[in-house]
Amino acid sequence: MVKAVGLVSGGLDSILALKIMLDQGIDIIALTFITPFCSPNKKEFEQRVRSITKKFSIPIKVISLGEDYIEMIRNPAHGYGKHLNPCIDCRVFMLKKAKQFMKENGASFVFTGEVMGQRPMSQRKAQLQLIEKEADLEGLILRPLSAKLLEPTTPEKEGWVRRESLLSLEGRQRTEQIKLAEKFGIKNYSWPAGGCKLTDPQFAARLKEAFEHGEESMHDIKLLNYGRHFRLPSGTKVVVGRNEEENKVISGLAQENNLLLEVIGFAGPTTLLLSPKDKKDPELAASICVRYSDFDKRGEADVMVKGKGVVRAGPIAPWRLEEFRIS
Numbered sequence: 001m002v003k004a005v006g007l008v009s010g011g012l013d014s015i016l017a018l019k020i021m022l023d024q025g026i027d028i029i030a031l032t033f034i035t036p037f038c039s040p041n042k043k044e045f046e047q048r049v050r051s052i053t054k055k056f057s058i059p060i061k062v063i064s065l066g067e068d069y070i071e072m073i074r075n076p077a078h079g080y081g082k083h084l085n086p087c088i089d090c091r092v093f094m095l096k097k098a099k100q101f102m103k104e105n106g107a108s109f110v111f112t113g114e115v116m117g118q119r120p121m122s123q124r125k126a127q128l129q130l131i132e133k134e135a136d137l138e139g140l141i142l143r144p145l146s147a148k149l150l151e152p153t154t155p156e157k158e159g160w161v162r163r164e165s166l167l168s169l170e171g172r173q174r175t176e177q178i179k180l181a182e183k184f185g186i187k188n189y190s191w192p193a194g195g196c197k198l199t200d201p202q203f204a205a206r207l208k209e210a211f212e213h214g215e216e217s218m219h220d221i222k223l224l225n226y227g228r229h230f231r232l233p234s235g236t237k238v239v240v241g242r243n244e245e246e247n248k249v250i251s252g253l254a255q256e257n258n259l260l261l262e263v264i265g266f267a268g269p270t271t272l273l274l275s276p277k278d279k280k281d282p283e284l285a286a287s288i289c290v291r292y293s294d295f296d297k298r299g300e301a302d303v304m305v306k307g308k309g310v311v312r313a314g315p316i317a318p319w320r321l322e323e324f325r326i327s
């Protein structure tokens with residue numbers, strides 16, 4: 001039995017690819033990547049992918065991508081798509097890891113649920129070939145949904161896989177995939193699978209701004225998902241919770257050197273001041289915190305700066321707040 005690594009994203013396309021390969025008698029080990037930019041959240045994404053492979057009784061390996069992935073996002077050799085999504089480099093990065101996993105597990109090739117022409121940046125024929133070459137997997141990546149539109153791969157030439165049973169899907173339409181799902185009895189699928197926040201304009205703008213200020217740790221990236229963000233003149237950042245849930249998360253993400261602020265006596269947000277760089281920073285952060293609180297009087301409110309004591313601050317002027325806001 002020929003063994004192959006199947007890349008699973010949790011969406012219908014990758015489920016169909018799994019089904020087609022299973023029907024061809026391939027021994028499959030599924031592989032999925034969790035990136036710091038998975039949406040809606042990593043836990044939900046992992047659960048979804050695991051439930052799919054469980055249904056097919058396929059073992060799965062989950063790899064969480066970290067600092068080296070972020071480094072690639074900062075400096076992609078092939079540039080970005082519409083926002084901060086370096087899809088070509090991202091695919092190469094993942095496929096290199098898949099190649100290593102393939103070798104470690106005695107598998108002979110990799111397959112994916114990619115459909116030619118579905119994504120403008122990374123799924124045109126020329127780009128698929130380029131990605132294969134850069135991942136050093138030439139001839140060893142089978143795309144069962146579009147295989148008949150592509151050059152025969154090693155698994156097809158070697159007769160491990162019957163080319164005639166593969167498909168020739170192309171483009172962004174999902175009509176054929178929906179028909180196939182019905183035919184195979186696949187229900188409760190979702191798409192797009194594990195949406196990538198790098199394609200979200202607002203998140204991409206925040207991330208770009210963070211990179212420009214040297215904020216690129218996993219912690220910095222995590223923080224981008226919560227609250228309102230402000231850059232103070234000193235260069236440090238203030239994050240303000242938008243609701244109870246975010247207040248809790250932001251509080252939990254505070255690190256040594258960070259300051260947590262809350263208005264005393266009025267409902268309001270948890271406010272996080274990343275490492276202060278100027279003596280005015282706590283005061284400014286406090287005035288932002290007051291602006292988003294229920295403090296409705298003239299003058300100044302008491303603001304608790306955790307571990308440091310109380311400062312007094314009035315709400316920051318709206319025009320000044322907008323100067324600091326990271327869009």
Ligand code: SF4
Nearest residue numbers: 085086087090196198
């Ligand atoms: S959309 Fe995101 S996860 Fe998908 S290839 Fe592009 S950068 Fe990578």
